[in-house]
Amino acid sequence: MRPKPRLTPREVKATGARDAHGRILDATLGALYVHMHREHGLAHRHYVLRPWQVRILAVVASRPMLVIYVAALVTWLWMASQAAQVPLLRREIATLTQDAERLDALTAQLDELRARYEQVQRMLSAASAGRAAPRDTTTRARPDSSRDTRGTTGR
Numbered sequence: 001m002r003p004k005p006r007l008t009p010r011e012v013k014a015t016g017a018r019d020a021h022g023r024i025l026d027a028t029l030g031a032l033y034v035h036m037h038r039e040h041g042l043a044h045r046h047y048v049l050r051p052w053q054v055r056i057l058a059v060v061a062s063r064p065m066l067v068i069y070v071a072a073l074v075t076w077l078w079m080a081s082q083a084a085q086v087p088l089l090r091r092e093i094a095t096l097t098q099d100a101e102r103l104d105a106l107t108a109q110l111d112e113l114r115a116r117y118e119q120v121q122r123m124l125s126a127a128s129a130g131r132a133a134p135r136d137t138t139t140r141a142r143p144d145s146s147r148d149t150r151g152t153t154g155r
Contacts, residue, residue, distance in 0.1 A: 025058035027051045 024032070032054045037044035049057065059065060 025054055025061065027055040027058065032057075 023029075028051075030051060032049040034047040034049065035044065036047075
């Protein structure tokens with residue numbers, strides 16, 4: 001009995017649907033021919049990927065690279081969200097700066113009013129002390145008995 005002729009350069013050991021066609025992106029098998037055509041119509045494309053291009057495609061499409069792509073995407077999204085917060089934070093800083101300036105102005109006004117109030121208090125206490133001093137130094141006079149204020153109400 002004659003051996004069956006091989007259709008491929010090496011034996012293909014398919015262990016399931018995943019491996020039924022061998023490793024498509026194996027650069028040791030030579031160039032990769034890609035033929036695409038539309039379901040309806042005559043339009044078609046034919047690409048030939050050289051072994052070095054197949055090797056690059058295998059690295060780009062590998063699982064570790066997919067993990068790196070996802071990590072890069074997550075990192076980029078985080079940075080984009082942080083960059084989007086910058087205008088909002090600047091607006092908040094401007095608002096807080098205006099509030100701080102208003103508080104500083106109000107504090108200055110309050111300090112000025114306190115100083116005026118203390119000045120008025122000192123003036124009033126000096127005036128009342130000045131009036132009380134001559135009375136203390138003189139002898140006390142007896143109250144005028146002709147003026148009886150016992151039954152009257154004062155305002």
